Amino acid sequence: MGPYRILLDCGMADISPLAAGLDQELPADLVLCSHAHPDHARGLLALHQAFPQLPIYASEATTYLLPLNWTSIDPNKIPHFCQALPLRSPVEFADGLSCELYPAGHLPGATAIRLTYTTDRRSYTLLYTGDFFLSNSRLVEGLPLEALRGLEPEVLIIEGTYGTARHPHRRQQENQLAERISRALAAEQSVLLPVPALGLGQEILMLLRSHHQFTGRNIDIWVDGNVAVGCDAYLNLLPHLPTSVQNFSRHQPLFWDEKIRPRVRRLPPELRHSVGQSPCIVITDETADLSAYLDLDLSSWLILLPQRPSRFGTTPESVSWVELTRDRFPDAAKQFKTDIKTGRLTVETYLLAQHCDGPGTTQLIHNLRPQHVVFIHGNSTYLADLTGLDELQNRYHVHCPAAGTLVELPIGETFLHPAAPETNYEGELTELGTVVTITLPDAIAADPRWQAFADTGLVEARWQGEELVLRGLSQRELLADRSDRSLPADLACCGNCRHQRGQRCWNQSSPLFGFKVTPDGYCPVFEPAAGKDEAKK
Numbered sequence: 001m002g003p004y005r006i007l008l009d010c011g012m013a014d015i016s017p018l019a020a021g022l023d024q025e026l027p028a029d030l031v032l033c034s035h036a037h038p039d040h041a042r043g044l045l046a047l048h049q050a051f052p053q054l055p056i057y058a059s060e061a062t063t064y065l066l067p068l069n070w071t072s073i074d075p076n077k078i079p080h081f082c083q084a085l086p087l088r089s090p091v092e093f094a095d096g097l098s099c100e101l102y103p104a105g106h107l108p109g110a111t112a113i114r115l116t117y118t119t120d121r122r123s124y125t126l127l128y129t130g131d132f133f134l135s136n137s138r139l140v141e142g143l144p145l146e147a148l149r150g151l152e153p154e155v156l157i158i159e160g161t162y163g164t165a166r167h168p169h170r171r172q173q174e175n176q177l178a179e180r181i182s183r184a185l186a187a188e189q190s191v192l193l194p195v196p197a198l199g200l201g202q203e204i205l206m207l208l209r210s211h212h213q214f215t216g217r218n219i220d221i222w223v224d225g226n227v228a229v230g231c232d233a234y235l236n237l238l239p240h241l242p243t244s245v246q247n248f249s250r251h252q253p254l255f256w257d258e259k260i261r262p263r264v265r266r267l268p269p270e271l272r273h274s275v276g277q278s279p280c281i282v283i284t285d286e287t288a289d290l291s292a293y294l295d296l297d298l299s300s301w302l303i304l305l306p307q308r309p310s311r312f313g314t315t316p317e318s319v320s321w322v323e324l325t326r327d328r329f330p331d332a333a334k335q336f337k338t339d340i341k342t343g344r345l346t347v348e349t350y351l352l353a354q355h356c357d358g359p360g361t362t363q364l365i366h367n368l369r370p371q372h373v374v375f376i377h378g379n380s381t382y383l384a385d386l387t388g389l390d391e392l393q394n395r396y397h398v399h400c401p402a403a404g405t406l407v408e409l410p411i412g413e414t415f416l417h418p419a420a421p422e423t424n425y426e427g428e429l430t431e432l433g434t435v436v437t438i439t440l441p442d443a444i445a446a447d448p449r450w451q452a453f454a455d456t457g458l459v460e461a462r463w464q465g466e467e468l469v470l471r472g473l474s475q476r477e478l479l480a481d482r483s484d485r486s487l488p489a490d491l492a493c494c495g496n497c498r499h500q501r502g503q504r505c506w507n508q509s510s511p512l513f514g515f516k517v518t519p520d521g522y523c524p525v526f527e528p529a530a531g532k533d534e535a536k537k
């Protein structure tokens with residue numbers, strides 16, 4: 001931006017392309033890291049070692065999690081090369097260049113990065129989402145849409161991992177996974193969940209520790225490999241986790257707990273092979289040799305794999321998984337194939353998304369109202385699906401660049417921001433006794449029409465075919481409703497009484513004399529209003 005070269009994330013396993021053909025001392029003026037997942041952070045240590053003067057920044061929580069990317073190195077030997085930046089507080093890096101981090105959901109410490117470059121004439125804003133998630137999950141609050149609404153950046157660089165796919169509600173995803181695990185245990189199967197070191201594994205642990213299907217049940221959950229190291233790293237992050245999690249951890253340990261059921265423990269290496277003697281749950285690294293856990297003479301196993309957005313096609317998941325395994329563990333893969341055939345081993349997938357689905361992605365874009373949208377991160381077919389959406393094409397300049405291409409981003413001095421399209425909001429229903437509560441996202445209240453809708457706090461609901469239509473009742477309507485429309489003209493009530501004027505009773509012989517009355521009020525000395533009396537005749 002301006003004269004500054006900024007590197008956003010560095011997930012390269014081999015950073016040599018960054019150093020190749022360099023005509024300047026450094027490959028960038030500064031580096032910003034959105035979050036600690038390997039595909040965004042893996043290359044940072046090598047980058048620091050190659051260019052020690054290159055400043056690298058991230059959120060404080062991210063700086064705690066970064067070492068998980070280099071587990072083969074003694075943590076004490078990893079230098080603290082990454083400087084922590086505060087959340088929601090602008091920092092000036094250089095003349096005219098400033099940055100502000102916003103929590104992005106997805107993973108503790110994950111941030112969306114807003115960069116502003118200001119000249120004498122005007123300022124330019126770029127927002128980079130990193131990986132983001134709008135929904136709250138167990139250990140991370142979702143990206144707060146209201147903090148970024150109406151930002152109108154010139155450029156938005158946004159991830160589109162799930163393309164235009166639509167996901168069930170978060171709670172539904174959790175319930176489905178909990179139900180599947182519970183069913184396996186009931187059938188005397190052990191459950192093996194291979195996951196990345198950070199994020200998904202801890203989410204699942206927290207789900208198992210707080211879901212009604214599991215709380216209090218006599219179940220053993222074993223955690224192995226870098227997932228266990230990841231859990232330890234989370235324990236250092238407590239002040240950065242949601243308040244609900246901090247409260248939880250005041251009453252019981254967040255992860256390691258031998259007393260409160262279900263028990264969660266580190267798996268000692270010597271128990272790996274015999275752990276399935278009685279049905280249990282094992283959470284381990286997705287890169288581990290899973291045959292180490294599966295003694296299929298002891299127990300039958302269910303392997304649950306996270307659904308990957310890039311895996312599609314008609315090949316059964318278990319088959320493609322065995323194919324993938326074959327590269328690294330050929331013997332194990334052969335055995336798995338046989339075990340799947342005999343039914344001792346079952347392989348299935350589940351969805352517990354850590355990224356927004358298509359509607360969530362477009363919702364963020366419409367709330368930001370950028371000039372340019374640049375899609376990154378994920379399968380090119382998925383990104384192309386998003387890029388092709390009419391609702392985006394009609395409003396913004398949409399780009400979906402291949403790696404290594406330079407993107408031209410012409411910026412208009414006056415860009416007319418088109419109105420966002422109508423959004424369908426997703427809510428939740430709760431039925432409690434005789435009351436039904438409908439919970440809607442707070443984004444709905446950002447619309448100027450909300451003021452009028454919620455004016456009185458009362459709504460009218462009516463069926464229209466299969467659909468329920470809600471309408472806000474206005475003050476005027478309420479008054480009019482009470483006095484005329486809803487009351488039959490021949491009803492003996494204050495609304496139809498000749499002594500009622502300006503909602504007060506003026507009949508000296510009435511016990512209500514001088515008081516404010518409601519239209520449907522009544523007293524024994526009611527007398528029909530003259531006009532209404534005549535109308536009746």
Ligand SMILES: [Zn+2]
Nearest residue numbers: 035037107131
């Ligand atoms: Zn990520």
Ligand SMILES: [Zn+2]
Nearest residue numbers: 037039040131
């Ligand atoms: Zn990512």
